[in-house]
Amino acid sequence: MAPTRVAAIDCGTNTIRLLIADAHPDGGPTGWHLERVQRRSTIVRLGQGVDRTGRLDEGALERALDVVTDYAERIRATGARSTRFVATSATRDASNRDVFVNGVRQRLGIEPEVVSGQEEARLSFAGSLLGARGGARRLVVDLGGGSTELVLGARAPEAAISLDTGSVRVTERYLADGVTSAAEAAARAHVRDLLDRAEEVMDLGATEELVGLAGTITTITAHALSLTDFEPDSIHGSRLPLGTVLASCEAILRSTAAERESWDYLRPGRRDVIAAGALVWSEIIGRVAERTGEAGRPLESAVTSLTDILDGIALSLADRADQRRD
Structure with missing residues (x-):
């Protein structure tokens, strides 16, 4: 069977990402292998101020739509047969989201989808399964800018939830003036609740098995x-001991602006929110380690995956194309 070329766009609170890939059927857990044609990521901070104002900022809208225009040209140039645009937390929460949705529709010629937290979680889980081996029950954590999805399951989600917390939201709500003792305590109480x-x-x-996705977690890794x-x-x-990951979270949380600037793996658009993400x-x-310890099977490590919701969106397009053939 000839591969199907698909184009997936994931529009989050901090970043807009594009994946153009050729989907080949295989015998893996998702039924597909994705051969990358292009993969791009641009930080636009679409969710700037949304937690406080409930609206998408005009400057953020302009930055985001400029990127969508660029991605639309790339999709046309590569001849992708189908495209899906998925917008998540920031767009979901904004009262003026129709302005953005209309702008995306004009540029891409398709209807963008502002998906629920549950659908976001399902797509993240699917993307994390690419290349996975074994049937362990995994907790997949997609830690974004405005929301964080937790999905528990082996080959398919058994339980999922989308939490209104993430690197941008926690920064704007608690850590905008720095990591003081009081601010940190309030932020931690928020996450624990x-x-x-x-x-x-x-x-x-x-x-x-604990599997972490998205920019915050890949940076910490x-x-x-x-x-x-x-x-x-x-x-x-990569599979790292939990103690090693927690030590990096602590170091990032206590880091100075100069230290963060010196880390070449930390993109400029993430420097001001990475401390909140690490928290x-x-x-x-900490919570997962505590609960698995109480259950008598303490978790010892965390795995980082670069396949995530973006890959899940591409997989959904491959599934749709396959259903049309049938």
Whole structure:
């Protein structure tokens, strides 16, 4: 069977990403292998101020739509047969989201989807399965700018929740003036309250493998690996002791602006929010470690995946094309 060329766009609170790929059927857990044609990521901070104002900022809208225009040209040039544009937390929360949706429609010629947190979680889980081996029950954590998705399952989601917390939201709400003792305590209380809510719908103690996705977690992993630059081959699939990851979270949380600027794996658009992201990741790791320990099977490591919701969107397009053939 000839491969299907698809184009996936993930529009988050901080970043807009594009994946153009050829989908080949295979016998893996997703049924597909994605052969990358282009993969791009641009930080636009679409969610700037949304937590406070409930609206998308005019400057953020302009930055985001400029990127969509560029991505539309790339998609046309590569001849992708189908495109899906998925917008998540920032767009979901904005009262003027129609302005952005209309702008995307004009540029791409398709209807953008402002998906629910549950759909976001499902797509993230699907993307994380690419190349996965074994049938361990995994807790997949997609830590974004405005929301964080937790999905528990083996080959398919058994329980999922989208939490209104992330690197941008926590920064704007608690850490905008720096990491003071009071601000840190308030931020941690916020995350812990949300994890209490997560435990109402899933058993974190059943986690056999903890898998982290998205820019915050890949950055923390690069720090933990002492990389000099962002090295995808070193980061993807890396398995690190929880103590090592927590030590990097703590170091990032206490880092100075000069230190963050010196880390070549940390992109400029993420420098001001990475401390908040590290705080959120450390709280999730701590809670999961506590619950698995109570269950008598303490978790010892975390895995980082560079395949995530963007790949999940591409997989959904491959599935749709396959259904049309049938």
